[in-house]
Amino acid sequence: MLSIARTLVGRDLLLALRRKSDVATALLFFVIVASLFPLGIGAEPNQLRAIAPGVIWVAALLSSMLSLARLFAGDHADGTLEQMLLGAAPLGVVVAARTFAHWLVSGLPLVLIAPLIALQYDVARPLYGVLALSLLLGTPILSIIGAIGAALTLGLRGGGVLLSLLVLPLYVPVLVMGAGAVEMAGAGLAPDGQLLLLGAFLVVAAAFAPWATAAALRISIE
Amino acid sequence: MLEAAEIECERGGRKLFGPLSVRVAGGELLRIAGPNGSGKTSLLRILCGLLTPSAGAVRWRGGPIGELREEYSRHLVYLGHAPAVKDELTPAENLHVACRLMGIAADASAAALSAFGVPDIPVRKLSQGQRRKAALARLLLSQSTPLWLLDEPFAALDTRSIAYTEELIGRHLAAGGAVVYTTHQPSALDARARVVDLAG
Numbered sequence: 001m002l003s004i005a006r007t008l009v010g011r012d013l014l015l016a017l018r019r020k021s022d023v024a025t026a027l028l029f030f031v032i033v034a035s036l037f038p039l040g041i042g043a044e045p046n047q048l049r050a051i052a053p054g055v056i057w058v059a060a061l062l063s064s065m066l067s068l069a070r071l072f073a074g075d076h077a078d079g080t081l082e083q084m085l086l087g088a089a090p091l092g093v094v095v096a097a098r099t100f101a102h103w104l105v106s107g108l109p110l111v112l113i114a115p116l117i118a119l120q121y122d123v124a125r126p127l128y129g130v131l132a133l134s135l136l137l138g139t140p141i142l143s144i145i146g147a148i149g150a151a152l153t154l155g156l157r158g159g160g161v162l163l164s165l166l167v168l169p170l171y172v173p174v175l176v177m178g179a180g181a182v183e184m185a186g187a188g189l190a191p192d193g194q195l196l197l198l199g200a201f202l203v204v205a206a207a208f209a210p211w212a213t214a215a216a217l218r219i220s221i222e
Numbered sequence: 223m224l225e226a227a228e229i230e231c232e233r234g235g236r237k238l239f240g241p242l243s244v245r246v247a248g249g250e251l252l253r254i255a256g257p258n259g260s261g262k263t264s265l266l267r268i269l270c271g272l273l274t275p276s277a278g279a280v281r282w283r284g285g286p287i288g289e290l291r292e293e294y295s296r297h298l299v300y301l302g303h304a305p306a307v308k309d310e311l312t313p314a315e316n317l318h319v320a321c322r323l324m325g326i327a328a329d330a331s332a333a334a335l336s337a338f339g340v341p342d343i344p345v346r347k348l349s350q351g352q353r354r355k356a357a358l359a360r361l362l363l364s365q366s367t368p369l370w371l372l373d374e375p376f377a378a379l380d381t382r383s384i385a386y387t388e389e390l391i392g393r394h395l396a397a398g399g400a401v402v403y404t405t406h407q408p409s410a411l412d413a414r415a416r417v418v419d420l421a422g
Contacts, residue, residue, distance in 0.1 A: 003322065004322055004323060004325070007318075007322040007323070008319070008323075011308075011311075011315075011319045014310075014311065015308060015310050015311070018310040019310060074308075077304070078304050078305070078306060078307065078308065078309075079302050079303065079304025079305060079306035080306045080308065082272055082300065082302050082304075082306065083300070083320060083323055083324075084323060085271075085272060085295075086270060086271070086272070086295040086298065086300050086324075087295065087324060087325070088292055088295065088296045088323065088324055088325025088326075089292065089323075089325070090291070090292055091291075091292075221272060222272070222273050222274065
């Protein structure tokens with residue numbers, strides 16, 4: 001079972017490597033959206049510092065939305081998804097592996113590049129760690145919850161827009177906790193509570209959401 | 223081995239077929255016949271568990287397949303309309319992933335592909351028939367999987383590959399496996415196949 005999961009993660013990374021533009025688009029989108037705010041609002045350092053956590057987090061949400069629609073669509077179109085449903089491993093495991101690969105390709109790069117974005121906002125150096133940590137805990141949740149939406153809207157016309165409407169409201173708690181952790185740290189308070197909540201959310205989502213996604217996939221493929 | 227009792231299929235509010243009872247035993251070849259749109263693919267998808275029949279049940283060795291899930295799917299190979307190969311990967315990489323997914327050893331994948339004469343270049347550059355062959359190569363590696371469900375296995379194939387596929391199916395039947403397939407092309411297998419006709 002684990003070997004199947006490993007094979008699928010390997011396959012998805014290989015596919016991402018051969019389709020570099022897909023990965024680059026989501027990452028560039030994140031960078032550009034996050035860079036537009038300082039240009040639009042003006043270079044008032046205090047203002048920028050205040051909005052930085054929120055803006056970076058919102059940009060991360062939108063960027064993760066961008067790649068979600070492709071999570072199952074390609075496999076659905078070429079019949080691979082049917083083979084996954086008929087595989088030797090429980091569908092929940094397959095979904096978990098694919099979601100993990102999706103995060104590796106679309107979420108992890110955001111975590112790594114976020115400090116660079118924070119530089120544009122003149123965020124205090126000690127906050128870089130909190131920002132990266134909040135994204136490290138939060139972006140996997142985005143992939144995991146987003147997968148449910150991607151599975152539900154699979155094969156629908158205009159599924160991309162519907163997917164955003166379905167999933168973005170569910171991202172709200174992650175956004176509040178993630179951006180909140182950075183803001184608290186900025187105010188000189190300990191962000192531990194928010195980060196722990198984010199971690200708890202991640203654990204619960206990782207344990208249950210893949211099964212919901214699996215059920216949604218079975219419905220969508222009928 | 224496989225038994226479908228009184229199944230009915232409805233798609234988009236329209237009844238496609240049923241009630242229909244099908245039974246497939248080891249060593250048996252079953253051909254699903256019928257004109258376009260009569261529900262051949264739907265029946266195959268019901269048999270492999272991708273589609274839930276609107277009435278009736280499918281059982282594998284006595285157990286309902288909806289409950290068996292991967293216990294059942296481990297015992298079947300399903301070749302659908304789409305070849306289930308990724309454009310960016312080579313046929314060998316595709317076959318490797320497909321085998322791991324089915325839980326079978328992928329050691330002989332290179333041999334299986336060369337048996338079908340599939341070149342090892344990215345699938346994107348292959349023709350329709352070659353893609354089909356890259357998918358069919360899975361059959362060669364799943365000889366010990368008892369149930370084969372094949373949707374139009376001969377579509378887009380050249381005569382040599384059709385003969386080879388027929389030979390593979392024949393060998394599988396001789397080894398006690400069961401095969402259910404749909405086709406529009408007359409083939410050498412027709413004589414030994416039991417036919418379920420969805421038209422009448």
